[in-house]
Amino acid sequence: MSVYDDKPWLARYDAGRPRSAEPGFPDIVSMFRATVARDPGGDAIRYFGRSITFAELDELADAFAAGLAADGFRPGERVAIYVQNIPQFVIAQLGTWKAGGIAVSVNPMYKERELAELLRDSGATVLVCLESLHRDVAAAVLPGTAVRRVLTTSELDLRARDEPGVFAGIERIDCPGTTDLVAFLDQHRATAPPTVELRPDDVALLTYTSGTTGPPKGAMTTHRNVVFNARTYRDWIGLGSDDVVLGIAPLFHITGLIGHIAVALLTGAPLVLMYRLDPALTLDTAEAERATFTVGSITVFIALMNAPNAEQAKLVSLTKIYSGGAPIPPSTLKAFQDAFGHYIHNIYGLTETTSPSHAVPLHTEAPVDPASGMVSVGVPVYDTVVRVVGEDGDDLPAGEVGELVTEGPQVIAGYWNKPDETTKALPGGVLHTGDVGYMDEQGWFYLVDRKKDQINAGGYKIWPREVEDVLYEHPAVREAAVVGVPDAYRGETVKAFVSLKGTCTATPEEIIAFTRERMAAYKYPRTVEILDEIPKTVSGKILRRRLRDRD
Structure with missing residues (x-):
């Protein structure tokens, strides 16, 4: 029997978070x-x-x-x-x-x-x-x-x-x-x-993937997909008409489409829009509008902490905070909580899952894996089954790393005019995410990285996220991204790109020394490049391909 047959997260969380008794909406x-x-x-x-x-x-x-x-x-x-x-x-x-x-x-x-x-x-x-x-x-x-x-x-x-x-x-x-x-x-x-x-299975949206792994593909998001995950946000987080949605995610992105627009259309909560993100304006607007809920990338929350008007009073009402689209280092969670008094809950999903497939329950702090230091992305949301599979496609036991394979009502119908891509990524309507992670014995999921981002340095396998989490512990580092670059001796080696906080200073040599003291010899970055900004998509995902192309 697979560990997934027990679905420990369903017994632990779903029983205490019943879905609304209202009839389903067809569109x-x-x-x-x-x-x-x-x-x-x-x-x-x-x-x-x-x-x-x-x-x-x-x-x-x-x-x-x-x-x-x-x-x-x-x-x-x-x-x-x-x-x-x-x-x-x-x-x-x-x-x-x-x-x-x-x-x-x-x-x-x-x-x-x-x-x-x-x-x-x-x-x-x-x-x-x-x-x-x-x-x-x-x-x-x-x-x-x-x-x-x-x-x-x-x-x-x-x-x-x-x-x-x-x-x-x-x-x-x-x-x-x-x-x-x-x-x-x-x-x-x-x-x-x-x-x-x-009809429920009519296509409502063509939501184009970010292109971080190749040319953008039009995800065919159905009315059923949108209605299901709008209700998931509402019921999982406990949103209603007395909430105020702070629109920090780009509306064109699946997070903004579902976590902002669809949630507002379903619940009757007002959606506050600000044209485009300005950290200082966002803090002032959250305070003035008494915003209660938002969801966005961790890079937005980092920007809020570094805004000139950052003070705890600005976000007093914003008690329902979720972040997805990029990994959250534990040090950033703590820094945000120290600055504003609120915990950022992880939420995880893809364009292909119409936003969330996993989330951390509200008022629950995600566990941090003691071995890797990774923050859990949560547990599968309603009616969603996620398996971790090996290269042979068989289920892996708890604790073993493999590809996340997701099935549920939020999984898209396919890619627009791309039947071959649809068959490859969604055989039988089940999504092979390309994300690598594992599930612990309690049903919490942890992401390691995209399969293609793994670095092979002289036979040693290195996940960029593990190195990035250490870089974030450096007091001067604001953002970090790690990639593998060609190396004549090791085949591939680790390179880090960082941006620094405000007036903080640090040299590449100091940052390398910092990581060398905290990581195995094969993992720490051999080179560090300091940038004003780490290149990202509008939704906050690191553009690793662009960083690799710099070499």
């Missing part, structure tokens, strides 16, 4: 309509002094859907959304679903080559983008795509006040050949969109 729009009916006057979105109620959001999304229909948009077509964390993102996404379409979230940092690749792959017929992104990026690539309608908007729209420094230098931009989104909504606001039937 995201039905889920949202139930919230509108419950509290039409409640705030759905708050953005620099402007509040959009759930009733108004419903009307704006209807207008967007009606406008699409008037353009000849048909169910199943794709709408690409290429904006920052602004209300227009939510309006366009919800309106796309009301029109029966598929929302394609686009990283606003994408340049011409990346945007062109995504638009061509998705076949999007509508593009919603910031005026500045149209001028600087989109205008040059649109002629080679299927896009027939471009709706432009500005971060200056839908706000009630200016915030010092946030909008400095931003002006309205004329975008020939496009339609102003706000005018488009006003034009169709009195028109009801055609009724469309949405």
